[in-house]
Amino acid sequence: MYSRPFYPAVSRAASLGSVRALPYAMVGINVLAVLAGTAAVALWFLRRDFSPWPALLYGLFPGLALTVFRD
Numbered sequence: 196m197y198s199r200p201f202y203p204a205v206s207r208a209a210s211l212g213s214v215r216a217l218p219y220a221m222v223g224i225n226v227l228a229v230l231a232g233t234a235a236v237a238l239w240f241l242r243r244d245f246s247p248w249p250a251l252l253y254g255l256f257p258g259l260a261l262t263v264f265r266d
Contacts, residue, residue, distance in 0.1 A: 225263040229254055 233254035237247035
């Protein structure tokens, strides 16, 4: 079973069908996903009356940063 079925379609749409722009579109999508995940963790902290700053630990986690640029 394919774990991310929409990633290729979104990547193709973001690159506007250009094969040369596809790797840049994929990196851009991954960066947006990390930003969205970090924002979600920060909002989760805010809803529980915690400081949102520890959410940066999620966004700056070395394993996550490596996978964004090595996909």
